[in-house]
Amino acid sequence: MKYADSVVDLIGGTPLVRLNRVTEGISATVLAKVEYLNPGGSAKDRIATRIIDAAEREGLLKPGGTIVEPTSGNTGVGLALVAQQRGYRCVFVLPDKVGEDKRNVLTAYGAEIVVTPTAVAPEDPESYYSVSDRLAREIPGAFKPNQYANPNGPRSHYETTGPEIWADTDGRVTHFVAGVGTGGTITGTGRYLREVSADRAGGRVQIVGVDPVGSVYSGGTGRPYLVEGVGEDFWPSAYDPAVVDRIVAVSDQQAFDLTLRLAREEGLLVGGSCGMAAQGALEVARELGPDDIVVVLLPDGGRGYLGKIFNDGWMRRHGFSHATGSPTVADLLG
Numbered sequence: 540m541k542y543a544d545s546v547v548d549l550i551g552g553t554p555l556v557r558l559n560r561v562t563e564g565i566s567a568t569v570l571a572k573v574e575y576l577n578p579g580g581s582a583k584d585r586i587a588t589r590i591i592d593a594a595e596r597e598g599l600l601k602p603g604g605t606i607v608e609p610t611s612g613n614t615g616v617g618l619a620l621v622a623q624q625r626g627y628r629c630v631f632v633l634p635d636k637v638g639e640d641k642r643n644v645l646t647a648y649g650a651e652i653v654v655t656p657t658a659v660a661p662e663d664p665e666s667y668y669s670v671s672d673r674l675a676r677e678i679p680g681a682f683k684p685n686q687y688a689n690p691n692g693p694r695s696h697y698e699t700t701g702p703e704i705w706a707d708t709d710g711r712v713t714h715f716v717a718g719v720g721t722g723g724t725i726t727g728t729g730r731y732l733r734e735v736s737a738d739r740a741g742g743r744v745q746i747v748g749v750d751p752v753g754s755v756y757s758g759g760t761g762r763p764y765l766v767e768g769v770g771e772d773f774w775p776s777a778y779d780p781a782v783v784d785r786i787v788a789v790s791d792q793q794a795f796d797l798t799l800r801l802a803r804e805e806g807l808l809v810g811g812s813c814g815m816a817a818q819g820a821l822e823v824a825r826e827l828g829p830d831d832i833v834v835v836l837l838p839d840g841g842r843g844y845l846g847k848i849f850n851d852g853w854m855r856r857h858g859f860s861h862a863t864g865s866p867t868v869a870d871l872l873g
């Protein structure tokens with residue numbers, strides 16, 4: 540019989556799929572690593588198990604304990620999956636720009652959520668960093684994973700995402716592209732791919748980070764952007780800039796345009812940070828030749844964004860062009 544002992548054992552081992560239509564005019568091969576096929580629907584499932592295992596080992600998380608974390612949703616789902624299997628309570632702190640669908644997913648897994656304003660500085664007592672610090676101090680038996688500083692985040696990608704990409708491309712990957720939020724994905728995966736390819740004839744894997752225009756990684760100060768889960772207004776220690784060869788900045792408009800195209804043309808219903816990462820990957824791939832193999836990581840699925848990027852009215856209200864709606868009968872009949 541073939542079955543997993545628990546849903547936690549289904550995390551990782553996600554497939555690569557070639558992008559065929561949005562790559563028109565590009566001779567390099569562009570492969571997407573489809574992280575929404577993780578059981579919790581995102582790449583963040585990977586970091587959750589490793590972070591909780593380490594916390595148990597180090598005595599930071601004890602039976603009956605509570606996990607407190609500021610998260611845009613995906614990390615919460617991963618943590619909630621593992622926590623419910625082991626009897627921990629979860630309290631997540633979310634900025635108010637996170638969509639209602641994403642919030643409801645967290646509560647569906649049994650987590651509790653606290654919503655905080657987006658438009659305040661990180662040091663403001665109302666910010667989601669400050670609120671989660673206070674909850675972690677005041678709730679007895681609380682453990683704060685702190686994905687922005689926890690070395691087990693990048694380590695999980697070093698041990699799983701990187702080796703999977705290397706194995707699935709038979710060691711032929713030439714460029715790895717990922718959006719940067721905490722920086723854990725690009726740091727862990729990038730470090731592994733650099734090391735494993737260090738002595739390869741033809742040179743090592745190039746590591747490309749993609750960042751929303753205005754965020755610190757591409758030289759901004761943290762000006763608000765609407766793409767979720769990526770970009771920062773500070774430098775987290777989960778991010779090691781020494782691993783990254785190049786950063787590409789992408790606007791919300793470009794990110795959302797490509798997100799819509801990935802759904803319509805590639806059959807990949809993914810989130811806005813995926814459109815952003817893929818846009819960065821296409822910009823890099825355009826400069827490359829037929830022997831190059833670009834792997835871009837798509838962190839999550841699109842169902843959490845149906846009321847936003849995939850909603851015509853929301854797109855128009857936020858000043859984005861591109862109609863997502865279907866034609867009316869009148870349009871079709873002229």
Ligand code: PMP
Nearest residue numbers: 719720721722723724768812838
């Ligand atoms: N996209 C989404 C939707 C995310 O939730 C995250 C995690 N914040 C990322 C991209 C970036 O991943 P990382 O934190 O590993 O840089």
